[in-house]
Structures are given as C-alpha cells and as structure tokens.
Amino acid sequence: MTLRSPESAARGPARRFPTRRRSARGALAAVLVAAAGAVALAQPAFMRNMYTGPVVLPQVDPRVPVEDTIAVDGDRQRDRLESRDLPNPVPDTPAVLAEGKWMYDVYCAMCHGPEGLGDGQIAGHYPRMPSLAARHVQNNYTDGWIFSIIGDGGFRMPPFAHSMSADERWALVRYVKTFTTPE
Numbered sequence: 553m554t555l556r557s558p559e560s561a562a563r564g565p566a567r568r569f570p571t572r573r574r575s576a577r578g579a580l581a582a583v584l585v586a587a588a589g590a591v592a593l594a595q596p597a598f599m600r601n602m603y604t605g606p607v608v609l610p611q612v613d614p615r616v617p618v619e620d621t622i623a624v625d626g627d628r629q630r631d632r633l634e635s636r637d638l639p640n641p642v643p644d645t646p647a648v649l650a651e652g653k654w655m656y657d658v659y660c661a662m663c664h665g666p667e668g669l670g671d672g673q674i675a676g677h678y679p680r681m682p683s684l685a686a687r688h689v690q691n692n693y694t695d696g697w698i699f700s701i702i703g704d705g706g707f708r709m710p711p712f713a714h715s716m717s718a719d720e721r722w723a724l725v726r727y728v729k730t731f732t733t734p735e
C-alpha cells in the first residue's frame with residue numbers, strides 16, 4: 553500500500569504512470585519510428601522490395617536486348633534480299649485473309665488507304681504514299697519481299713516486326729496480295 557500525503561490525496565487517485573516514465577516511453581517510441589523510417593529510406597540490399605527490384609515498371613520501356621543478340625525463340629534477322637524467296641508459311645484461307653485484313657485495318661490503312669490505294673487519312677503528310685494495288689507490288693513483289701518491308705519498314709514507313717507476330721505478318725501479306733486497282 554502506498555503512503556499518500558493529504559495533499560496528494562486531495563489531488564485525487566494516484567496516476568498509474570508517473571509523468572517521467574511516460575515521457576521516457578514517448579522518446580523511445582520516437583527513436584523507434586525514426587529508425588524504421590531511416591531503414592525504409594536507405595533500402596539496404598537485404599530489404600529490397602518489388603519497387604526497387606530489377607522489374608520493368610509501368611510506363612517504362614522494356615529493356616532492349618544486348619546488341620547483336622536475338623531471343624532464343626526470336627525470329628532470325630534477315631535482310632530484304634535474304635527474305636525475298638521465303639515461302640509464305642500460312643495458308644491462303646478465308647480465316648487467314650480475315651486475320652490479315654484485321655492487321656491491315658489496324659496498322660496500315662491510315663497510310664495506304666482502306667483499299668490499299670495509297671489514300672489513307674494521313675497519306676497527305678507524305679511526299680509519296682504508294683498504292684499497294686500497283687502492278688509492280690502485286691506482280692513483282694514476292695511474299696517474302698513484302699514480309700520484309702512490313703517487318704523492317706522503309707525510308708518513311710515505320711517497321712512493324714515488334715507490333716505483330718511473324719504469322720500475323722504473313723497473314724497480312726496474303727491480304728495485301730488481294731488488292732486490285734479499280735478499273
């Protein structure tokens with residue numbers, strides 16, 4: 553039992569935690585919070601979280617492969633001459649043509665025009681927008697040649713090798729070969 557003076561009795565029941573102890577606890581808590589904050593900011597190697605790890609973050613370009621290398625399952629790189637005689641590996645079927653048309657409408661029509669006649673919405677911004685129905689394209693360009701143009705682009709035409717899979721590009725070649733010049 554605590555001995556209490558008449559004055560302290562008048563102040564009411566004794567406090568559970570004397571003020572001095574309480575401020576010591578507060579200081580300890582502050583030190584702990586500061587220490588945790590410092591550790592969180594410093595991010596020591598053993599505490600790496602997902603954000604600081606070697607991940608590709610949203611809105612950041614994917615890492616490019618090392619120069620002169622290709623992915624194990626990647627396409628072999630061929631120049632236009634090497635591609636010229638490649639056989640088209642996808643069949644000439646309505647399903648493939650429909651896929652090719654889908655690709656064409658998404659990636660090509662704004663420049664080469666909905667029917668391939670060189671009159672797409674932004675064609676006017678280019679000094680020359682070729683018609684894909686032109687005789688030299690339809691008669692002289694092999695499937696492999698057109699496949700190579702689609703993948704690598706040209707002087708002004710952008711490359712599309714990374715926008716479509718190889719099979720999608722071959723299907724697109726099939727579709728390009730259906731364009732005809734209106735009589």
Ligand code: HEC
Pocket residue numbers: 656659660661662663664678680681682683684686689698701702705706707708709710712724728
């Ligand atoms: C941004 C506009 C643009 C887009 C999109 C575009 N092209 Fe082209 N394309 C051109 C231009 C311009 C040329 C003429 C060569 C050059 O300057 O690159 C060309 C040339 C070509 C040629 C050769 C024509 C010739 O007479 O030799 C083919 C074939 C072709 N494009 C097919 C396609 C296909 C298929 C697509 C869709 C994947 C496509 N292009 C998307 C602008 C474009």
